Amino acid sequence: MAEHVRVIQTDEKLPLAQALPLSVQHLMAMFGATVLVPYLTGLHPGIGLMTSGIGTIVYLLCVRNKIPSYLGSSFAFIAPLIAVGGGAVGGVAKTPERIPYALGGLVAAGVVYMIVAAIIKAFGTDWLNKILPPAVVGAVVIVIGLGLSAVAVKMALYPAADPANGVDLKGLLVAAITLFSAIAFSSYLKGFARTIPVLLGIIVGYLVSIPLGMVSFEGIAQAKWIDWPWQYFTYPKFELNAILIIAPVALVVVVEHIGHLLVINEITGKDFTPMLPESLFGDGLATALSGAVGGTPSTTYAENIGVMAVTKVYATQLFWYAGALAFIIGGFVPKLSALISSIPTHVMGGVSLLLFGLIAASGLRLLVDSGIDYSHSRNLILSSVVLVVGIGMETGGFTIPLGNYTIPGMALATVLGVVLNLILPPEPEGIAIDAPDFTAEVQAEAAQEA
Secondary structure: OOOOOOOEOOOOOOOHHHHHHHHHHHHHHHHHHHHHHHHHHOOOHHHHHHHHHHHHHHHHHHOOOOOOOOEEEOHHHHHHHHHHHOOEEOOEEOOHHHHHHHHHHHHHHHHHHHHHHHHHHHHOOHHHHHHOOHHHHHHHHHHHHHHOHHHHHHHHHOHHHOHHHOOOHHHHHHHHHHHHHHHHHHHHOOHHHHHOHHHHHHHHHHHHHOOOOOOOOHHHHHOOOOOOHHHHOOOOOOOHHHHHHHOOHHHHHHHHHHHHHHHHHHHHOOOOHHHHHHHHHHHHHHHHHHHOOOOOOEEEOHHHHHHHHHHOEOOOHHHHHHHHHHHHHHHHOHHHHHHHHOOOHHHHHHHHHHHHHHHHHHHHHHHHHOOOOOOOHHHHHHHHHHHHHHHHHHHHOOEEEEOOEEEEHHHHHHHHHHHHHHHOOOOOOOOOOOOOOOHHHHHHHHHHHO
């Protein structure tokens, strides 16, 4: 008989011996993406990791320790940060004198989050249920998961997740071993070990990668054991043009934030929608504080939502610990940061295939549980447009240019779903017509033929 998996709810507390490895699992899930943003934009990766930890703790305080989320580096800001700050080559800023102005734009973006949060607080959140019916919400959740599928596949197939490098068969083997290890741990282990399949899968993938020559220990050897973060702080300067380029991107991330909150609702079985103002305010405050010392913009992370979907452990306690670990490792222990950085991309690609797929599956479950009638063309149109536009743009890497900004597929798909929901006429109730029952005739014909 299959073992019943106990769900750990958001307010439950776990013993330290269990909470610590579960928190490390969340740290592993978000690490690669969080340090990639500063690497591309010329910001300091250690400060980016440290401020993601601080931001997560600030967020948990703002939502009164109710919503389980980790705040990592937002990819939506990469293009505008490069436009203002000049970007980086090999992780080194090309025009370091412009970085403070980019940080000033991030502080302003955090303020935009908070203004939007105040507006929603004033007008309430009931309107969300009207503009985001289940046919749209479920499709958006699927887009969030499957939209990331191309990222996971690239990480599994190609060195440095770049198709230009060609398929690496050894890397593909490692990704497959990592994926199936995580699946096996989640399916066949019992007790506490069953709640850390992602961490165990990463460990297996890492150990397999070492004899295959895919792990470099040079960075670990060169990194210091102890360092002090404030010597790497960069402080913002404010310039109107930089603010106008970067700050409006916050509106795109607000849409992403709402989508992630809807996924969390579905996974945990709780409705956190009334807390959207507090959630957005916490995200904005985290972004502003991060920009104030040279860190990266914040957003809730799909990777960590995927971990919750796998483990059924939703305790906010884990995110306090994960935030504290990120703060300590990113700010004070570069040796450990370098150790995590040495995990091959293929390993993270393997587990990401599972994590992102589970998010998409949550969207499918939402559609099924909502009892949506797809015999109605209205529901078909709403879901199909959101799915095709969102998944097509996200997996293809397409965006819509709008001046200095770009609109990603998920944001455009959500907006289209909202607009269609508002303009399409309601489905007519129709009149039920009793269809003739041909069962007896069919059975008689079958018997006669026999």
